[in-house]
Amino acid sequence: MVVVPSVRERFIPIRKADLVDGLANSKMVTPNDRDAFLRFSSILDSLFHFEFHAKTETLKENYHPFNPDNDTVSVRRFSHEARKVHEDRLMHAFKDVLNQANYQQITATDLTYAMNRESLFKINLLVDFDDFENQLVFRRGAQSHRIRRKKWLFKEETIDITVYDRVALIIKYKDEPYFKALKRKDLNFDPGTMIVKLFKNIPKGDLEMLFPNAQVRMKLKDKLLMGGFAVGGGITVILKASAGLVAMASILWLMSRSVIVGSGEIPSLGPVEISGMVGGVTAIAAIGAFLFKQWNSYKNRKIKFMKTLGDNLYFKNLDNNAGVFYHIIADAEEEEFKEALLGYVFLAESKGGLTASALDDAIEDWFKTTYDTPIDFEIEDALGKLKRLKLCEIAGTADTGQPVWRAVSLTEAGKRLDFLWDNFFQMQATHV
Known part of the structure; x- marks a missing residue:
């Protein structure tokens, strides 16, 4: 099996810990700021964790x-x-x-x-x-x-x-x-x-x-395959049993005719008639056994299909x-954190600020270069989180008319997140 690169997805397929480590050791974070950056990341992660606990x-x-x-x-x-x-x-x-x-x-x-x-x-x-x-x-x-x-x-x-x-x-x-x-x-x-x-x-x-x-x-081909075997086998069984069935039918006809239009009594059967009746019963038993075999074959094939289905779902x-809620919540919490962290780091690295489209391109290019992974970064979501946490502000307007966004300093960002953390439950109560 060969896996071919897919279209870009919103999902960021890098573990949270690996992303934090990769950014902390990149040129976008200076050695002097590394400890402050790691504290900033830890508080940001904790804030999202408590927000998603409510969800x-x-x-x-x-x-x-x-x-x-x-x-x-x-x-x-x-x-x-x-x-x-x-x-x-x-x-x-x-x-x-x-x-x-x-x-x-x-x-x-x-x-x-x-x-x-x-x-x-x-x-x-x-x-x-x-x-x-x-x-x-x-x-x-x-x-x-x-x-x-x-x-x-x-x-x-x-x-x-x-x-x-x-x-x-x-x-x-x-x-x-x-x-x-x-x-x-x-x-x-x-x-x-x-x-x-x-x-x-x-x-x-x-x-x-x-x-x-x-x-x-x-599937149609399964039905045709089973049907072909059933028809072929059925013809063979009927041909083999036909003599016995004909003999049995003849004897039963003679017996019923004797009862209805003859003496009214069941005639005695000789060795030849008894042999014919035995042959007829044997023929009916053979046909019944064939039909049961075909029905059982269908049931077994269906069970085989169900087992194939069950085996696949077991491992998937x-x-x-x-x-599932805990699983999805953990995924959502991590995705929100990664989007906010990437948005902040790339804005902070650009001293003059970036428009939303320029920030989006910078993050996607970095992912493609660093991890050889194409993503469709959710820039509006990332900026929305940074604005809500007061980690960015408008620095001006580009020639295109788009606002230029600038991140607050890492020191200031740490202070703002620290304030939010200290007052988290009070603010939650106010919103409720």
Whole structure:
């Protein structure tokens, strides 16, 4: 398998610790400022951590009425209206955190593509979206993989596929009356609950395998292959059994004719007739055994497909339900920190200041040169965070009419972050 460079993504694929270390040892931070820079980075990281702690609690609180894994005693009942309020808040908060973690929403077009595309794992799946009342599917990172696979017998082909590094989804099942009306039994989920999933390395053409109600269906060539064997075997069995069936049918006809239009009694059977009846019963048993073998072969093939699906999902599943919130929150917290840190360092290095577009280009060029990694830096988000933390200010206006931004000194930045840290909880209370 060959991995081909993908299009630029908003995601910054460098660990937080590695980025801090790389910037601290770059020419943009002087040796004299290195300790101050590391303290600045530590406080900035801590501020984002406490901000996202509140988001974690929001997600957990609103997920509680729908969590199928609750292990605490419920002390209140949620009305239908209250559940709807919690559902809307949860969807909004989850979508917001995923966006901060630089995930992108997967469109209905992408899902249609997955349903119609031939699966990389040679499995066809059917998903009934009517089972869901609400759903969100997001992805992060997209790599182009070139792979070789068997096409038919000994023939191989090379294909290009898009693989998503991360896929997160949240699904709200419809309530119990919907499934009762359809007389659906033996459900492997609780109606009215929500599931949250996080996966890795998912081919774009196989998104449908992530849905909990995906049902295996055979490909056309599998049906034709099995059908061909079934028809060929069936003809052979019927030809072999035909003599016995004809003999048995003849004897039964004679017996019934004797009862109906003859003496009214069942005639006695001689050795020849008994042999014919035995041959007929044997023929019926042979046909029954053949049909059972074909049905069992279909069931075994379906089980094999399900095992292939399960094996793939086992190694691609990263987290489930409430655990996904912690995972995504950690990602979002790190992405927000990295964006703010990069924005500040590059502004601070430019003594005269930079426009938003110039700052964006400088950061993206540095990433390409330093890490050989193309990114689509979120400049507006980065500047928004720096303005909120009062770490930058407008220094003037460029010839293009764009504002020129300048970072405050590292000493001043440290003081401002220190003040925010000391008064963090008071400011949070004021906002509440």
